[in-house]
Amino acid sequence: MDRIKLVLIGGAEDKTDRLEVLSKVAACANYKNIVLIPTASQYPQEAESHYRDAFRKLNVENFVCLDIRYEDECDKEEHLNAIHQANLVFFSGGDQVKLVNTLKNSQLYQLILKRYKDLNLTIAGTSAGAAAASENMLFDGDYQGFIKGRVHHMSGFGFIDNVVVDTHFLNRERIPRLMQMLALGLETKAIGLDEDTGIFIDIHNRFEVHGSGMVTLLNAEEMTYNDYHEINENQTINVNNIKIGFLSRGSKFDLNHWCVTTPQSSVLNHIYDPYVITPGAYI
Numbered sequence: 001m002d003r004i005k006l007v008l009i010g011g012a013e014d015k016t017d018r019l020e021v022l023s024k025v026a027a028c029a030n031y032k033n034i035v036l037i038p039t040a041s042q043y044p045q046e047a048e049s050h051y052r053d054a055f056r057k058l059n060v061e062n063f064v065c066l067d068i069r070y071e072d073e074c075d076k077e078e079h080l081n082a083i084h085q086a087n088l089v090f091f092s093g094g095d096q097v098k099l100v101n102t103l104k105n106s107q108l109y110q111l112i113l114k115r116y117k118d119l120n121l122t123i124a125g126t127s128a129g130a131a132a133a134s135e136n137m138l139f140d141g142d143y144q145g146f147i148k149g150r151v152h153h154m155s156g157f158g159f160i161d162n163v164v165v166d167t168h169f170l171n172r173e174r175i176p177r178l179m180q181m182l183a184l185g186l187e188t189k190a191i192g193l194d195e196d197t198g199i200f201i202d203i204h205n206r207f208e209v210h211g212s213g214m215v216t217l218l219n220a221e222e223m224t225y226n227d228y229h230e231i232n233e234n235q236t237i238n239v240n241n242i243k244i245g246f247l248s249r250g251s252k253f254d255l256n257h258w259c260v261t262t263p264q265s266s267v268l269n270h271i272y273d274p275y276v277i278t279p280g281a282y283i
Contacts, residue, residue: 002202004028004122006159010167010193010213011093011127015054021198021211022054028122028200029088032061039068039102040094040128047092074106083111086121093127093167097139100132100156109157116159119203123159127167130193133159136186138166138177145176149233153181160201163255164190169216171195175244182220183228183239189258192216197249205255209247217245219258 007028013021026034036051038044048065055063064082068074083089089112091099103109115121125133137156144150166178169192178190193199194213201207209215220226225240245260247253252261 002204002206003119004200005116005119005203006133006201007122007124007198008130008133008160008165008191008193008201009124009126009198009211010130010169010171010195012168012171012195013126013198013211014196015050019054019058021196023058024198024200024210025088025090025124026055026058026060028124029060031059033085033087034060034063035082035086035089036063036065036092037068037089037103037129038065038092038094040096040099040132041092042094044069044092047094051090051092068102068108071102071106074103074108079108080111083108083115083121086115088122088124091123091125091129091132093129096128096132096137096156097154099128100137100154104155104157113157113159125159126198130167131165132156134163134165135161136164136181138164138181141177141180142172142174145174145178145180146236148180148228148231148235148237151177151180153184153186162189163187166190166192167195169194170214175216175218178216178218179239179242180228180237182218182223182242183226183237185226185228188220190218190220192218199253201255206261207253207255209249209251209253211249213248215247215251215253217243217247217253217258219243219245 038047041047134156135158141151164181164187197211197213199207220242227238
């Protein structure tokens, strides 16, 4: 693949054993200058310790943690200097609302965004860090996604356009939660990421799946029925004809054309292995 610009991980990625997803993250940074921002976490020091140990195992040359907990801590000179020198910025999991509210109005965020748009900085996020990448970010509503008003949204970081991202996806039964975001009408496409699973998006908006779980794709462009805007709060939503697809390790996907790009022959000839799951296909 071409240069990776954005890595989105569904959370709970392996940090101690095979390190499959994080090893790919380290490679995206050329094994140096990774900056961790654990602002979303309630336990930022613990997050720093886990990632420092993992990236040390992967022989990353320089790992820096910006332990930013409040808005007025964002724009310290040492924080801005760290972003200037970074090859990759990694947003950890936790609370995506806290993460965005703390960073969104800062010079730090503007610097990250500029370097990202200039294609000289890779951004990675896991769990809340991945959800925050969406232009329209969702939160709340676990196990109540079919009930209008239980899923909330706000502006995210906008690292990826025209798609809503959710995490811990099949692990926490979040298809209804993402479906409600599509019924709301802010976006027509969505991606759900399982735990220990990431998509690595290149500069041409094509991605490859890595990790042990699945990536779920939802497309509401041809939705034929949706009563979200007619029903009252706390009523059950009715929708029809949202397309769904699933991808596993090794699958490749084009976000611009919303289609699988892995050749069919490679799928058919793939030999099953418990650690290498046969790639899925978009339905």
